[in-house]
Amino acid sequence: MNIISARNLALWYGDNKALKEVSISIPEKSITAFIGPSGCGKSTFLKTLNRMNDLVLSVRIEGTVEYAGKNIFDPSVDVNELRREVGMVFQKPNPFPMSIYDNIAYGPRTHGITNKARLDEIVEKSLRDAAIWEEVKDRLKKNALGLSGGQQQRLCIARALAVEPKVLLMDEPTSALDPISTSRIEELAEELKEKYTIVMVTHNMQQAVRISDYTAFFLLGELVEFGETEKLFSQPMDKRTEDYITGRFG
Amino acid sequence: MANKATAFLIGWRIEMKKTKIIENIIHGIFLILGLITVASVLLITIYLVIAGIPAIREIGFFKFLFGKNWASTAAEPVFGILPFILTSVYGTAGAIVLGVPIGFFTAVYLSKIATGKMRETMEAAVSLLAGIPSVVYGLVGMLVLVPGIRKIFHVPDGASLLAAIIILAIMILPSIIKVSITALDAVPKEYEEASLALGATPIETYFRVSVPAAKSGIAAAVVLGVGRAIGEAMAVMMVSGNVPNMPSLFQSVRFLTTAVASEMAYSSGLQQQALFSIALVLFFFIMLINVTLNFFMKKEGKEA
Structure with a gap:
């Protein structure tokens, strides 16, 4: 089952064409990795999937992205509801400057949950799912900015989980973290794919090999190759993919 | 070599x-x-x-600070400055109640919502407002506000505490808006992105993430406004009637600042010394405001 399908998706920043007719279908409850050199459009494409690119003033998009059977650019789509279902974790951990509890409760409160017991339950469940509950359960009222970088990133994942998304978009979630924190996030991603669809941009090809089920290789705004990770890395179809994964450029 | x-x-x-x-x-x-x-x-x-x-x-300390009558030129002069203190406090409080919401929402609009030409134009207007001399505010107040209040509220004289409050509220707008904008602009984009990515609307994001993150700076803006309002003399003198009454919204009143300014030219002896004492009281208020301001500024510095 595919959960997200892009068809001939093209995107311009002003006059600069950043994505060239990308078509891809992302299978649900799996990890899909986007790889490619800097500026290849992989992050841009990721941000298109929950319409975070709308925030850029000069952006223009053509083509369609179907999520749950509906084109997300259709005027009838509620972009806030889309973003609730297609959550996002950013490159730099960005917890709000408030308590750990309030960070997690932010999303549910925004969507109208005010019952204290219900919020407590969501906070605990989200933190458990993000494998950080044991570390923070005694200091939920403390400011989240006091956590380490790796803990902050898992907190951000917990925060994203708290609104019960179907898809989690992760934009190089470990690039600002040390190796130990990185491996914890990777383990977490592998656990989370039982329940969620994960799409992860990564700079690190080993990371893609380690945790992803499917890999998409982007180059100069073009989706060069997409397939099962194992296959893409062992028998790439395209010469450019082969050059990239064998380290000839990028 | x-x-x-x-x-x-x-x-x-x-x-x-x-x-x-x-x-x-x-x-x-x-x-x-x-x-x-x-x-x-x-x-x-x-x-x-x-x-x-x-x-x-x-x-006498208490007679001076809490005396309700000021008759400095009477045969038996009385020097009680409670009317001035209360007028200054009420006037400033009124200006804050009126000016802070306007200034705050303007700042949120300019920092987060307005773009390009709109923001440029409005910010230029705010800067211009800051540059207008207070005597001009007073003049416009005398010509427009005072008669306006007289007609709208059917009071014998429009020169009143209310007129002073309205003038002060406008005068403190630039400081409140500019300092708040600076604080709101400094909120990291990442916070706002995180909120939007959770499905919050832009307005929810501004008020539940951006404003709380900038709260120390906004508090500093308000305190700065208080300082500006309590220290203003010229404009309020021109619209408040300058009579040492206990403060009441539609009555002519006299502020701490205007009490000093209006009598200093012809004062002598104890009267003149009493005016210096009023200045000292005013100075004490300003010091208090400065300490508060420093507190918020330091907090802002730590949070950033």
């Missing part, structure tokens, strides 16, 4: 020494220039205390 090198070294050393001396002299000049400010503050403080204390002693 060796001689040449030695000569060069000696020359270089002399050059270095010269540079160092010049550096020190310039440092000294800067220090003296900097001390001028400090000395001014110190001198004003000391002078105000010396000049302000005698009248308070003579009149």
Whole structure:
């Protein structure tokens, strides 16, 4: 089952064409990795999937992205509801400057949950799912900015989980973290794919090999190759993919 | 060859020494220039205390501060400044109640919602508002506000506390707006992105993430507005009627600042000393505001 399908998706920043007719279908409850050199459009494409690119003033998009059977650019789509279902974790951990509890409760409160017991339950469940509950359960009222970088990133994942998304978009979630924190996030991603669809941009090809089920290789705004990770890395179809994964450029 | 090198070294050393001396002299000049400010503050403080204390002693601390009557030129002069203190406090509070919501929402709009030309134009207008001399505010107040209040509320005289409050509210807008904008602009984009990515609307994001993250700066903006309002003399003198009544919204009143300004020219003896004491009380309020402001600024610095 595919959960997200892009068809001939093209995107311009002003006059600069950043994505060239990308078509891809992302299978649900799996990890899909986007790889490619800097500026290849992989992050841009990721941000298109929950319409975070709308925030850029000069952006223009053509083509369609179907999520749950509906084109997300259709005027009838509620972009806030889309973003609730297609959550996002950013490159730099960005917890709000408030308590750990309030960070997690932010999303549910925004969507109208005010019952204290219900919020407590969501906070605990989200933190458990993000494998950080044991570390923070005694200091939920403390400011989240006091956590380490790796803990902050898992907190951000917990925060994203708290609104019960179907898809989690992760934009190089470990690039600002040390190796130990990185491996914890990777383990977490592998656990989370039982329940969620994960799409992860990564700079690190080993990371893609380690945790992803499917890999998409982007180059100069073009989706060069997409397939099962194992296959893409062992028998790439395209010469450019082969050059990239064998380290000839990028 | 060796001689040449030695000569060069000696020359270089002399050059270095010269540079160092010049550096020190310039440092000294800067220090003296900097001390001028400090000395001014110190001198004003000391002078105000010396000049302000005698009248308070003579009149009596409580009689002076809490006396409800001010009749400085009567045959039996009475010096009670409670009307001035309360007028200044009420006037400032009123200006804050009226001005802060307007200024705050304007700042949120300009920092987060308005783009391009709109923001440019409105910010230019705010800057212009800050640059208008207070006597002009007073003049416009006299010509528009005072008659307006008289007609709308059917009171005998429009020159009142209400007129002063409205003028002050407008006068404090620029400080509130500009400082709040600075604080709101400094909120990291990442916070707002995180909120939007959770499905919050832009407005929810501004009020539940951006504003709380900028709260110290916004508080500083409000305190700055308080300082501006309590220290203003000219404009309020022109629209408030300048009569030492206990404050009431539609009555002519006199502020701490205007009490000093309006009598100083012809005062003498105890009356003049009492005016110095009023200045001292005003100075005390300003100090209090400054301490509060510093507190918020430091907090803002720590949070950033």
